[in-house]
Amino acid sequence: MHSLAFNQIIGYVIICFGILFDFFGVLGLLRLPDVYNRLQAATKCVTFGSAGILIGVFIYSGFTPTGFKAILCTVFILLTSPVSAHAIAKAAHNSGIEMAEETIVDHYLEDMNNEPTEDK
Amino acid sequence: MKTFKWFIGLIIIVTLFILNFFVFFQEIDFSYKLINVLLFCSLFILMRVVKGPSVADRIVAIDILGILIIGICALLSIALERSYYIDIGIAWGLQSFIGAMALAKFLEGRSLDA
Amino acid sequence: MKLENKSRIAVFVLSCIVWFLITLNFSLASIVAGIILSAVTAIFAGEILIITERKFHLGRVFYTIGYIIKLFWEMLKANFHVAYIVVHPKLPVKPGIVRVKTKLTRDSALTMLANSITLTPGTLTVDINKDEKILYVHWIYVKSQDIKVSTEEIGSRFEKILEVVFE
Known part of the structure; x- marks a missing residue:
């Protein structure tokens, strides 16, 4: 392996952290019991992991076109991924997908049953 | 039974880790091995797409796959030293966001402009 | 100034910044294309960014x-x-x-x-x-x-x- 500069070593370390968290998120997608828990684990870990990889790429390559595009892409990810997560969660709850057996409380369903639902 | 399955999974993951980092392809660059890890992650996501009991599970998996692809594109851009791979990543991320929103509205049974 | 026009100017500046960050190419053709595309975006979809007014403080x-x-x-x-x-x-x-x-x-x-x-x-x-x-x-x-x-x-x-x- 060719020798690396100091910022490149730090970039590789941050990239490795990002890949580790990506892996944990995917493991959560496989192991957790129902769709809401999967959504939590997967959204948090994979968003943070991919943002970590992009920041690592920025530190690795410095102030070059690759670095600027990586920063722009990080902002896009951090803004869009929570929005799509709660769109999917609300849609799954409204279309009647059941929660897991371990669930102990659901105030959202109680409030939706109390109020008359308006027609869309 | 649960502990047994956990142990089997741990053995499989450790075996894949050792094979990837210490046995095969010792002469290639380090970043390609990191890309291998992400490719195995996307294989796990495709397992969830095939197996998922409900429609929402599949939508979640597709959304997560889109975010993971951005990481793969960023790693490719430093492995091959070309900056246009990150452009592919940005475009893929925006498309994946719009696709996830459309699928969520479809699942809820609403029309696309409301 | 009306609020819609303020919002359009903000959208125009943001689109220009994103264009120059993505291309990083400061030739004359690139600058003209970026300004034209940002203006089209600001005219057609600009009025939804800022809805209510508030003061700026440091x-x-x-x-x-x-x-x-x-x-x-x-x-x-x-x-x-x-x-x-x-x-x-x-x-x-x-x-x-x-x-x-x-x-x-x-x-x-x-x-x-x-x-x-x-x-x-x-x-x-x-x-x-x-x-x-x-x-x-x-x-x-x-x-x-x-x-x-x-x-x-x-x-x-x-x-x-x-x-x-x-x-």
Whole structure:
């Protein structure tokens, strides 16, 4: 392996952290019991992991076109991924997908049953 | 039974880790091995797409796959030293966001402009 | 100046910045193309960015920087929490959907509060009731079903900062 500069070593370390968290998120997608828990684990870990990889790429390559595009892409990810997560969660709850057996409380369903639902 | 399955999974993951980092392809660059890890992650996501009991599970998996692809594109851009791979990543991320929103509205049974 | 035109100018400047960051090419053709495309975007879709007016003051900038630092710290904690749950052999989850009360009123503040709650440990916003100011939050390990305790645990971490930044 060719020798690396100091910022490149730090970039590789941050990239490795990002890949580790990506892996944990995917493991959560496989192991957790129902769709809401999967959504939590997967959204948090994979968003943070991919943002970590992009920041690592920025530190690795410095102030070059690759670095600027990586920063722009990080902002896009951090803004869009929570929005799509709660769109999917609300849609799954409204279309009647059941929660897991371990669930102990659901105030959202109680409030939706109390109020008359308006027609869309 | 649960502990047994956990142990089997741990053995499989450790075996894949050792094979990837210490046995095969010792002469290639380090970043390609990191890309291998992400490719195995996307294989796990495709397992969830095939197996998922409900429609929402599949939508979640597709959304997560889109975010993971951005990481793969960023790693490719430093492995091959070309900056246009990150452009592919940005475009893929925006498309994946719009696709996830459309699928969520479809699942809820609403029309696309409301 | 009317509010719509102000919003259009803000959209124009933002689109120009994004164009030059993506291309990084300062030849004459690239600059002209970027300005034309930004103007088209600002004319057709510009009036939805700023809806209500408010004054500018300098303290908001420092609070924004503090908010970003706090958000990153909470995201790091969230990731270690999820990693602990996922690696544990018995999967210690006790999920449920609880109510969280909020004091914020503006749309942008509510959106940022919901996004911040989604990225912090163990919680995911499902829906917002704007009339009664209640957020429905999916919590992966429910500590208490009381609305006061959940508001204290989940909502009030960001509410004080967001009140200054967005209200």
